[in-house]
Amino acid sequence: EGFPYFVRGRDSARRYITELFQTRITMYDGAMGTMIQKHKLEEDAFRGDRFKDYHMLIKGNNDLLSITQPHIIRDIYEQYLVEGGSQLIGTNTFSSTTIAQADYDMQSLIYELNYDSARLAREACDKVTAQDPTKPRFVVGAIGPTNRTASISPDVNDPTARNCTFDELVAAYYEQCVGLVDGGADILIVETIFDTLNAKAAVFAVNEYLEHAGVDIPLIISGTLVDQSGRTLSGQTGEAFYASVRHAKPICVGLNCALGASAMAPFLKRLADCAECFVHVYSNAGLPNAMGGYDDTPADMARENLVFAENCWVNMIGGCCGSTPPHIKAIHDAVKHLKPRPLPMLTAPRMWLSGLEDFTVEGTSNNVGLPFVNVGERCNIAGSRKFKRLVMEGKFAEAMDIAKDQVEAGAHVIDINVDDGMLDGLTAMQKFVKMAVTEPDVAKVPFMIDSSKFEIVEAGLKWCQGKPIVNSISLKVGEEKFIEHAICLRKHGAAVVVMAFDEQGQAASKQDKVRICKRSYDILVSEPVCFPPEDI
Numbered sequence: 001e002g003f004p005y006f007v008r009g010r011d012s013a014r015r016y017i018t019e020l021f022q023t024r025i026t027m028y029d030g031a032m033g034t035m036i037q038k039h040k041l042e043e044d045a046f047r048g049d050r051f052k053d054y055h056m057l058i059k060g061n062n063d064l065l066s067i068t069q070p071h072i073i074r075d076i077y078e079q080y081l082v083e084g085g086s087q088l089i090g091t092n093t094f095s096s097t098t099i100a101q102a103d104y105d106m107q108s109l110i111y112e113l114n115y116d117s118a119r120l121a122r123e124a125c126d127k128v129t130a131q132d133p134t135k136p137r138f139v140v141g142a143i144g145p146t147n148r149t150a151s152i153s154p155d156v157n158d159p160t161a162r163n164c165t166f167d168e169l170v171a172a173y174y175e176q177c178v179g180l181v182d183g184g185a186d187i188l189i190v191e192t193i194f195d196t197l198n199a200k201a202a203v204f205a206v207n208e209y210l211e212h213a214g215v216d217i218p219l220i221i222s223g224t225l226v227d228q229s230g231r232t233l234s235g236q237t238g239e240a241f242y243a244s245v246r247h248a249k250p251i252c253v254g255l256n257c258a259l260g261a262s263a264m265a266p267f268l269k270r271l272a273d274c275a276e277c278f279v280h281v282y283s284n285a286g287l288p289n290a291m292g293g294y295d296d297t298p299a300d301m302a303r304e305n306l307v308f309a310e311n312c313w314v315n316m317i318g319g320c321c322g323s324t325p326p327h328i329k330a331i332h333d334a335v336k337h338l339k340p341r342p343l344p345m346l347t348a349p350r351m352w353l354s355g356l357e358d359f360t361v362e363g364t365s366n367n368v369g370l371p372f373v374n375v376g377e378r379c380n381i382a383g384s385r386k387f388k389r390l391v392m393e394g395k396f397a398e399a400m401d402i403a404k405d406q407v408e409a410g411a412h413v414i415d416i417n418v419d420d421g422m423l424d425g426l427t428a429m430q431k432f433v434k435m436a437v438t439e440p441d442v443a444k445v446p447f448m449i450d451s452s453k454f455e456i457v458e459a460g461l462k463w464c465q466g467k468p469i470v471n472s473i474s475l476k477v478g479e480e481k482f483i484e485h486a487i488c489l490r491k492h493g494a495a496v497v498v499m500a501f502d503e504q505g506q507a508a509s510k511q512d513k514v515r516i517c518k519r520s521y522d523i524l525v526s527e528p529v530c531f532p533p534e535d536i
Contacts, residue, residue: 006136013138013186014218017251020087021278021315025340028140028282028318029080029089030328034294036062039072061104063096066117073117077124081137084328088316089125089137090189091117091180094144097172099164103147110172111179114141118183140187140220141180143173143202150197151234151437151465160396160434166201166462173205181209181217189220192257192320194233196244197465199223203248204491218251220280224258230267234465235356235440238271243354244467246276247493247532254280257320260287260296261304272313272341274358279314279341281305285322294322298330309335312342349534351495353446354466359412367410375448376411379403379432381420391418391428396435403442413469414442416460417450425456433463449494454485461492470494474501475520482520486529495535498524 003023006016020026039045043059044052048068051058058064066073073092080086095101096113106113118141125137148164155161180188188206193199199221206219223241226233232241242253253275255268261283272279283305286296296304301319308314317335319327351361366374377383379402381391390399403414416436418428429451437443449460450471457470473485473496489496500507500516507513524531 004134004136008136008186012216014216014251016136017138017187017218021252021340022343023340025309025314025335025338026088026316027084027086027328027332028280028316029077029084029086030282030319030323030325031321032076032090032092032094033062034322034324035076035079036065036072041065041069041072045069056105058104058106061095061101061106063092063094063101063113063117064104064106064109066092066113066120067109070116070120074120074124077121078128079325080328081124081128084325085332086318086328087135087137088140088187088318089121090140090142090191091121091183091185093117093142093176093180094192095147096179097144097146097176099146099148099168099172100144110175111182114176114179115183118180118185122184138186139184140189141177141183141185143176143180143188143190143206145192145194145198145224146172148198149195149234150201150463151195153434153438159438160431162434166197166204169198169201170205170208173202174209177206177209181213181215185217187218187220187251189222191220191222193221193223193241194226195465196223196232196234196236196241197463199241199245200465200493203245203250207248207491219248220252220254221245221248221250222254222256222280222282224256225264225267226258228263230270231356234437235443236354236465237357238267239274239358240354240356240466242271242275243352243358244465244493246352247467247490250277252278252280252316254282254314254316256280256282256318257284260284261301261308263287265307268308268313269311276344278316278343280316280318281308281314282318282320282323284320285327288321296322296327298324298326301327302330302334305331306334309338312339315340349532351534352467353413353469353495355446356440356444356466359446364412366412373412374410375413375415376403376406376409377415378406380415380417380450381423382417383415388420391432392420392423396431399432400435400439400442403436404439407441407445411445413446413448415448415450415471417471419451419453419456425451425453426459429456429460430463433460437463437465448497458488458492461489461494468494470496472497472499474499475503475516475523476501476505478503479523483523483529486524486531490529490531496524496531498536 098107190202285294
């Protein structure tokens with residue numbers, strides 16, 4: 001109610017940011033690493049007194065500087081706030097997870113790294129806000145992608161190999177959230193996403209933490225398209241990326257890193273056209289030169305970012321690799337007179353799925369022109385003798401050809417079912433999904449994770465970077481378990497098939513079918529499940 005004033009602890013950051021992003025194009029900060037490099041720090045500076053006898057080299061662990069050189073990090077924050085005009089600044093925590101810090105054997109420092117970095121940012125923001133309370137400054141807790149990929153095999157000879165699991169990522173991100181919020185973060189950002197499965201693990205962890213802590217903190221999600229194909233490293237288009245993470249209800253989505261501003265334009269437009277929330281961009285200062293540096297001047301970045309603002313594609317702009325406070329100031333001066341992207345009008349709910357590409361169920365017709373979604377049922381042990389034989393014999397690569405054939409024949413969705421009394425379904429489901437997500441001709445369509453055993457469903461979901469359908473859940477396990485299963489699926493962002501079963505068995509009469517389906521639906525859309533109706 002006090003906009004443009006904001007009192008932390010009294011006012012809602014979500015409400016304030018919502019009004020701010022609709023009032024003016026808001027400035028994020030620029031690169032932390034670029035500013036640190038300007039100090040030309042050597043090994044001794046990274047070690048400080050505390051780690052002077054550390055057992056390995058730690059130069060390059062920029063996040064550690066929040067502990068060993070806090071004055072440098074605080075000064076960088078203040079430069080972006082004062083000189084750059086940033087109203088939101090990201091914490092120096094891009095690699096502050098147990099997974100990323102394992103390179104330096106510093107996993108035990110995770111809470112301290114995140115807490116200290118957020119606390120330094122909090123102090124800088126409070127100091128600058130006190131000088132002009134009409135422009136409050138916000139701390140954005142930065143959650144990086146880690147140096148592992150959950151969707152991509154590190155072994156060219158084994159497409160099912162992975163160097164991390166979904167559960168390991170969730171645990172690492174959860175621990176990071178605790179330190180960031182305790183240190184004073186107002187907002188959380190999952191950034192530089194090159195593998196959407198990593199991002200799904202991060203937003204799962206964020207929402208688990210927020211639920212456990214009983215706090216409301218806005219979430220920003222920022223993807224990275226690695227080249228002119230307009231796809232993430234794990235192969236998704238921008239639209240598919242958004243469809244995969246929109247269940248997390250981000251306040252803002254956007255793109256950062258990898259490309260310079262001019263190269264980002266067509267992909268940012270496509271994201272701005274489809275996103276239901278606010279949109280941001282923070283590009284690199286051009287592409288890296290032969291020496292690994294960035295050549296775009298503040299004037300260059302301002303000119304190229306002006307295009308985004310003039311087209312009303314963005315609500316927040318910042319800078320990534322190579323950008324500095326002068327870059328942010330130049331962009332701010334160029335766009336400050338322009339209006340932000342308006343929030344799109346509400347539209348009718350629709351089931352919006354994704355593989356490597358997005359797929360909207362509404363308005364779809366199949367390969368013979370009928371208004372149906374074709375689900376390929378031949379990667380189902382009950383639907384194909386050949387598939388069953390190949391899976392039983394462990395010939396998963398040959399079984400993948402069945403999936404490819406179905407997509408070529410017009411399947412919009414591929415059903416995967418490995419339920420059989422003579423098979424370890426848990427292992428088989430994970431192996432097949434892990435292989436399928438690395439096959440572009442298969443993975444471009446959404447999956448239907450199909451099993452009568454919920455632990456197999458959940459295992460399949462944890463290797464699926466897109467937004468799949470789960471087949472199925474029902475009330476035959478009892479209302480308590482039904483609710484538990486439904487909440488789990490909602491947290492993973494999956495759509496769901498609900499069977500007309502209840503505790504007494506399968507619905508036979510018309511009255512039973514209506515009664516069970518209505519009861520199931522009413523439970524799903526009500527507290528505590530709150531399942532999106534269009535995904536049922």
